[in-house]
Amino acid sequence: MERKAFIKKVALVSLVPGLFLAACKETAKKGGEAAKEQTYTCPMHPQIVQNHPGTCPICAMDLVPFDKNNKDAALTLGESQIALANITTITVGTGALSNFKQLNGRLVTDPEKTAVISSRVPGRVEVLYIKETGVKVTKGQPLYKIYSEQLATLQQEYLLAAAQVKQFPEDARFRQIAVAARQKLVLYDQSDAQINALLQSQKVNPYVTYPATVSGIVSELSVSEGQYVSEGGAVMRLEGYHQLWVEADVYPAEAAAVKVGQSVKVMVAGYENEPQQMTVQFINPVLQSGSQLMQLRGTIANPDNRWQPGMQAVISLPVKSSGDVLSLPVDAVIRDGKGTHVWIAQAGGKFAPRMVKTGMENFDAVEITEGLEEGDKVVVTGAYLLYSEYILKKGADPMAGMQH
Missing domain, CATH: 2.40.420.20 (conserved putative lor/sdh protein from methanococcus maripaludis s2 fold)
Structure with a gap:
């Protein structure tokens, strides 16, 4: 019996190393398979990881x-x-x-390039040569013709004074009256050529045509044909767009970073690749009505009138360096x-x-x-x-x- 028990123990001891080696091989095999296991992720959401193909539960992209x-x-x-x-x-x-701070701005008509055409004499507008806004006007172009009874009276007065001077050339008083009568016609915008033509024709002409004193675009018409206007009454408004104002909004706390005479960059909407340099000419010390904004202003050239008043602009203000x-x-x-x-x-x-x-x-x-x-x-x-x-x-x- 003792011999049989001894043989069983020897056999058991001899089997243990074989079983251990087999278990190690199996473990290594499983470890290798685990190491070779492929994993998948989402290109947009790398937190999504899984061990089989599929789609991302967030964006539905293929893993x-x-x-x-x-x-x-x-x-x-x-x-x-x-x-x-x-x-x-x-x-x-x-x-x-x-560093730069962006300010919202806009293009505005320059008042210095705006002219109001007013009637030099009271009367009735017989012909209005410009009947709509937006029309380009050049200096010297006829704008309107007016019938003026007062102008006719002044012309008649001058003809009488000139006749008296001709009849009594030595009388200084008549010469003074003639000079005063001629000056009245000049004040009513009668040219020397028109006054000389009046003397030659000896005929009163109550119609007078007034030309444009400046070039510009008609932005407003104040009268119509047949309408009576008083002396100094507005007929039309002309605006020049070859130079525009740029107005920008700025908070009071930011106003300390900009000074009059400082150069800033202006980018007009739609023309961002063509920035313009502008010199700050004025900073309004008063807040705009109903807001907590101040306003700075400058001018930029407007070649070929390609920009219109009202267009938006961005002003780059250097705040620190x-x-x-x-x-x-x-x-x-x-x-x-x-x-x-x-x-x-x-x-x-x-x-x-x-x-x-x-x-x-x-x-x-x-x-x-x-x-x-x-x-x-x-x-x-x-x-x-x-x-x-x-x-x-x-x-x-x-x-x-x-x-x-």
């Missing part, structure tokens, strides 16, 4: 495969991939950076829910994300206050492609888990 075991934070691209993605870099350096700061082009900085980051170019075609903090910003550049050093090579164009490629290959946000 893409990725290697969840790759923990390298950098991307490695070949030369052809870099060229295809148009990836370019810039070496970070220090320099001056200016700083020197010796690290700055990058706007396109180099990527912002998402995790923060702000850039892509650093490394040797061997590697690109790694790096979180940064930004300062002031203008249309073209962003100040980098933390995260970069002078001399770093930063991706300018293609940064968003690298961001997307990282999500596709890694299945995670490049800023996930980073703290600055």
